[in-house]
Amino acid sequence: MIWNDDFETLPREALESLQAKRLKQVSERVYATVPFYRQQFDQAGVKPENIRSLDDLRRLPFTLKQDMRDNYPYGLFAKPLDQIVRIHASSGTTGKPTVVGYTRRDIENWTELMARSFVAAGAHCGDVIHNAYGYGLFTGGLGAHYGAERIGASVIPMSGGNTKKQLMIMQDFGSTVLTCTPSYSLFLAEAAAEEGVDIRKFKLRVGILGAEPWSERMRDEIEAKVGIKAIDIYGLSEILGPGVGIECIEAQSGLHIWEDHFIPEIIDPHTCEVLPDGEQGELVITTITKEGIPLIRYRTRDITRIIAEPCICGRTHRRLARMSGRSDDMLIIRGVNVFPSQIESVLMQIEGVEPHYLLIVDREGTLDTLEVQVEVNEQTFSDEIKVLQGLSRRIEKEIKDLLGISCRIRLVEPKTLVRSEGKAQRVIDKRPK
Amino acid sequence: MKVQQISIFIENKSGRLAEVARLLDERKVSIRALSLADTSDFGILRLLVDNTDAALFALKEGGFTVSKTEVVAVEVPDQPGGLSRILQVLDESQINVEYMYAFAERNANNAIIIFRFDDIDNAIGTLQAKGVSVLTGERLYSL
Numbered sequence: 001m002i003w004n005d006d007f008e009t010l011p012r013e014a015l016e017s018l019q020a021k022r023l024k025q026v027s028e029r030v031y032a033t034v035p036f037y038r039q040q041f042d043q044a045g046v047k048p049e050n051i052r053s054l055d056d057l058r059r060l061p062f063t064l065k066q067d068m069r070d071n072y073p074y075g076l077f078a079k080p081l082d083q084i085v086r087i088h089a090s091s092g093t094t095g096k097p098t099v100v101g102y103t104r105r106d107i108e109n110w111t112e113l114m115a116r117s118f119v120a121a122g123a124h125c126g127d128v129i130h131n132a133y134g135y136g137l138f139t140g141g142l143g144a145h146y147g148a149e150r151i152g153a154s155v156i157p158m159s160g161g162n163t164k165k166q167l168m169i170m171q172d173f174g175s176t177v178l179t180c181t182p183s184y185s186l187f188l189a190e191a192a193a194e195e196g197v198d199i200r201k202f203k204l205r206v207g208i209l210g211a212e213p214w215s216e217r218m219r220d221e222i223e224a225k226v227g228i229k230a231i232d233i234y235g236l237s238e239i240l241g242p243g244v245g246i247e248c249i250e251a252q253s254g255l256h257i258w259e260d261h262f263i264p265e266i267i268d269p270h271t272c273e274v275l276p277d278g279e280q281g282e283l284v285i286t287t288i289t290k291e292g293i294p295l296i297r298y299r300t301r302d303i304t305r306i307i308a309e310p311c312i313c314g315r316t317h318r319r320l321a322r323m324s325g326r327s328d329d330m331l332i333i334r335g336v337n338v339f340p341s342q343i344e345s346v347l348m349q350i351e352g353v354e355p356h357y358l359l360i361v362d363r364e365g366t367l368d369t370l371e372v373q374v375e376v377n378e379q380t381f382s383d384e385i386k387v388l389q390g391l392s393r394r395i396e397k398e399i400k401d402l403l404g405i406s407c408r409i410r411l412v413e414p415k416t417l418v419r420s421e422g423k424a425q426r427v428i429d430k431r432p433k
Numbered sequence: 434m435k436v437q438q439i440s441i442f443i444e445n446k447s448g449r450l451a452e453v454a455r456l457l458d459e460r461k462v463s464i465r466a467l468s469l470a471d472t473s474d475f476g477i478l479r480l481l482v483d484n485t486d487a488a489l490f491a492l493k494e495g496g497f498t499v500s501k502t503e504v505v506a507v508e509v510p511d512q513p514g515g516l517s518r519i520l521q522v523l524d525e526s527q528i529n530v531e532y533m534y535a536f537a538e539r540n541a542n543n544a545i546i547i548f549r550f551d552d553i554d555n556a557i558g559t560l561q562a563k564g565v566s567v568l569t570g571e572r573l574y575s576l
Contacts, residue, residue, distance in 0.1 A: 377498055381499075383438070383440030383549070384531055385477060410474050412475075413442060413449075413497065414497075414498050
């Protein structure tokens with residue numbers, strides 16, 4: 001099934017000319033309304049009138065996550081606040097979040113794209129959509145919610161947590177579609193099994209799973225253990241939230257990116273050279289319809305490739321291969337974005353603690369675990385166990401307060417962790433790929 | 434009346450204790466008493482040695498995190514009730530023990546109990562006032 005036939009199956013030629021038109025418009029808009037972009041364009045020696053075709057896109061400068069931080073909170077907004085109807089934010093590396101604003105039309109477009117995504121994943125009017133993405137500053141909950149309502153499904157706004165209640169409601173309300181992170185879907189299956197309940201006997205048919213990287217092997221596991229078709233969804237708050245791209249249930253191979261709203265490019269993350277379709281590199285997205293905070297050539301840091309071959313589902317929008325990693329050091333732990341530098345900033349704030357650390361990310365059962373190794377020095381050392389354990393608990397609490405994730409501190413002997421000269425390895429990710 | 438104790442942070446991994454012993458051996462430092470407190474991740478090794486400064490130097494040079502702590506050594510008859518009497522004195526005076534360990538004296542029928550107190554001066558005063566034998570550092574290191 002296709003939600004919006006006119007746009008989703010638009011012939012490539014028409015789609016590309018629509019993109020070119022919208023690219024020109026967004027270039028004019030940001031140049032006129034966002035001082036940051038005017039400066040960037042001027043520095044790159046390019047004017048909006050130079051943007052005549054899609055090929056001119058590569059003349060435009062990139063936008064980095066750092067640029068959003070530097071312009072915190074509203075500096076990159078292209079509309080005054082009286083036209084912004086919603087504000088979302090994601091965690092930032094230094095405690096300050098990355099802020100995005102939506103106009104009424106942005107919310108409308110987001111809803112449309114999430115509706116398309118739900119239908120592409122096989123959901124329809126009559127479905128009971130169990131939305132276990134977090135509601136709040138995170139875009140997942142509300143983004144999925146609006147799209148689910150748009151297609152006429154019955155939405156259960158569960159949000160995250162409280163697994164026993166989730167299972168009860170899922171079973172009693174007859175949920176047919178589950179939206180959450182892939183790891184949480186497995187956690188639900190295991191929690192059900194512990195209660196002596198087989199989640200595969202529920203009415204669940206489809207899972208629309210995202211907000212963290214996963215693999216084909218994990219898909220097989222989810223489909224077997226949860227008894228659903230597992231569909232990968234892609235999104236990031238800077239660009240929109242969920243619904244930037246989705247796998248169609250027909251192919252379950254690559255995520256269609258909605259090209260009437262976004263222009264994807266793949267670049268070499270080191271040389272910034274644009275790579276041809278099919279080659280793997282960093283995904284760069286230009287938002288061509290966003291009003292609140294349009295972004296030009298935003299470097300997502302996600303590693304993928306573009307699949308240009310036509311898809312059996314009939315959609316003409318190209319596909320992105322499953323995200324295979326990051327071009328920076330960001331970790332996604334239980335759906336939360338974590339930069340090692342955030343951990344470092346917590347350690348630096350605690351008197352006497354060495355800024356040398358090692359993060360060990362692993363998976364116990366279905367849930368990610370984070371261990372932070374911290375060196376004990378003469379200032380923090382005590383001959384009393386309770387003092388050292390107090391130090392561990394304090395660091396755990398500070399990390400939980402800043403990042404919202406639980407971790408385990410492991411105190412280690414001094415000089416056992418690599419010093420930061422050169423490229424120190426700060427992270428060991430043991431999670432199965 | 435205070436005794437110098439060395440505390441060493443030790444990760445729970447093989448070979449670390451052996452490394453401490455090796456470093457002390459190299460400096461011909463002799464261990465008088467030791468105790469090891471451990472958690473699942475790390476341990477704290479507490480040592481009384483005949484040459485505290487040499488031991489500290491050797492361990493720091495060997496890359497260990499080390500601290501010097503003042504503890505109290507008490508001598509009691511090595512017989513039933515020896516420990517009980519001391520603890521009773523401490524309890525009556527409401528003196529809190531952070532930790533303790535003990536060993537038997539070689540050439541006498543006495544046991545030595547090592548105490549770590551929060552308020553060491555108050556503890557020594559109280560013990561002596563009650564007639565408890567508190568050992569000096571020199572005496573203990575030479576045992």
